Amino acid sequence: MNKQLSQAKEIYNHLLEKANEKYKSERKMLTKFDMNKYITGFKTSYPDYQEIHSQVLQNISDRLSKAFSNFFKRVKRKKTGEKIKAGFPRFKKCVKSMTYPQSGFELLENQHMRLSKIGCIPIVLHRPLEGKIKTFTLKKTQSGKWFAIFSCESSISDSTVTTAVPVSSKRIGIDVGIEHFATLSNGDTIQNPRFLMESESKLKKLQRKVSRKKKGSRNRIKAIFRLAGLHEKIADQRNDFLHKMSRKLTGEYSFIAVENLRISRMLHNSYHSLSKHISDASWNSFIQMLSYKASSAGGKVVCVNPKGTSQECSSCGQVVEKTLAVRKHNCPHCGLNVSRDHNAAINILKRAELTAGLAGIYACGDQANTLPLNGRASRVKEAGTICDI
Numbered sequence: 001m002n003k004q005l006s007q008a009k010e011i012y013n014h015l016l017e018k019a020n021e022k023y024k025s026e027r028k029m030l031t032k033f034d035m036n037k038y039i040t041g042f043k044t045s046y047p048d049y050q051e052i053h054s055q056v057l058q059n060i061s062d063r064l065s066k067a068f069s070n071f072f073k074r075v076k077r078k079k080t081g082e083k084i085k086a087g088f089p090r091f092k093k094c095v096k097s098m099t100y101p102q103s104g105f106e107l108l109e110n111q112h113m114r115l116s117k118i119g120c121i122p123i124v125l126h127r128p129l130e131g132k133i134k135t136f137t138l139k140k141t142q143s144g145k146w147f148a149i150f151s152c153e154s155s156i157s158d159s160t161v162t163t164a165v166p167v168s169s170k171r172i173g174i175d176v177g178i179e180h181f182a183t184l185s186n187g188d189t190i191q192n193p194r195f196l197m198e199s200e201s202k203l204k205k206l207q208r209k210v211s212r213k214k215k216g217s218r219n220r221i222k223a224i225f226r227l228a229g230l231h232e233k234i235a236d237q238r239n240d241f242l243h244k245m246s247r248k249l250t251g252e253y254s255f256i257a258v259e260n261l262r263i264s265r266m267l268h269n270s271y272h273s274l275s276k277h278i279s280d281a282s283w284n285s286f287i288q289m290l291s292y293k294a295s296s297a298g299g300k301v302v303c304v305n306p307k308g309t310s311q312e313c314s315s316c317g318q319v320v321e322k323t324l325a326v327r328k329h330n331c332p333h334c335g336l337n338v339s340r341d342h343n344a345a346i347n348i349l350k351r352a353e354l355t356a357g358l359a360g361i362y363a364c365g366d367q368a369n370t371l372p373l374n375g376r377a378s379r380v381k382e383a384g385t386i387c388d389i
């Protein structure tokens with residue numbers, strides 16, 4: 001499997017080189033079908049690459065074709081004045097996954113699966129698969145773990161389709177931060193777990209061990225795996241926390257108001273000194289989880305403009321200017337004395353109620369995930385099942 005991932009990387013880079021040469025000489029781009037022809041000739045010249053399943057190779061050309069397509073779309077968006085990077089496809093140092101689009105894999109009954117050109121390998125099936133298996137992806141993580149990812153298709157009958165109904169009519173505003181992960185408009189706070197900061201000393205030790213090992217040695221590879229394993233553990237802890245908190249909030253409240261933060265700007269501009277803490281909190285992932293979970297539960301998440309939410313008094317509406325170091329809101333006009341984040345959460349909720357009343361938008365522009373059924377048409381549901389190898 002390691003060998004085939006290495007070969008997939010070489011074929012990807014070979015196709016990218018051919019695409020660049022064609023564009024320089026003819027000012028035309030290679031199509032996906034042209035890339036497949038190059039793959040056929042490449043396999044003839046180098047018989048070792050015949051060990052990879054043919055559809056896996058076709059998926060490589062499909063990935064590169066989509067990379068070019070997305071590049072041209074970003075170029076068009078940039079010409080309209082949008083400040084984004086075009087991002088021309090680059091040569092890969094490694095390929096972490098291979099996809100079997102239609103065939104070449106078979107799931108066996110005894111916790112095993114058979115892969116074409118690889119053989120029979122044991123797996124740990126986390127849960128039974130439902131529906132028809134459409135695609136299979138073999139993925140390797142930085143720490144050396146292997147995962148088998150299945151994409152299944154199953155139809156939902158009309159009788160099983162129900163409209164999501166909100167569990168309650170409660171409304172809440174959320175102000176995310178660093179001192180507290182989030183402060184709610186009712187005064188409750190969610191503590192910031194700071195998973196990265198808690199493991200920072202362990203990360204430093206493992207990084208020093210990697211730097212002391214000889215480059216190319218087996219001991220250095222083992223040290224790299226241990227370091228990558230700790231990074232994966234931190235990411236898993238963070239995702240587990242975000243999933244649990246977003247599920248709890250969407251289960252209790254049917255209307256959730258959040259700030260429409262531009263986190264990428266915060267990381268590179270005025271909040272550069274706090275970039276590590278902002279990345280560790282992962283606010284954007286939290287808001288995305290709130291959005292799709294609220295939509296599936298029949299609720300609504302509204303994003304509002306964050307400008308001035310901390311400066312404006314939630315009681316009288318007067319602007320009380322304060323620096324980031326001031327954590328209390330003391331209004332000289334009405335005498336309101338509350339936490340800075342609590343005051344901001346109340347203002348966020350007020351703005352969201354006004355926005356929803358005028359526009360009725362769903363989470364950051366997303367619509368509820370319900371599809372109309374016409375006649376005998378049925379909905380298609382795709383689900384991923386991950387197995388340890």
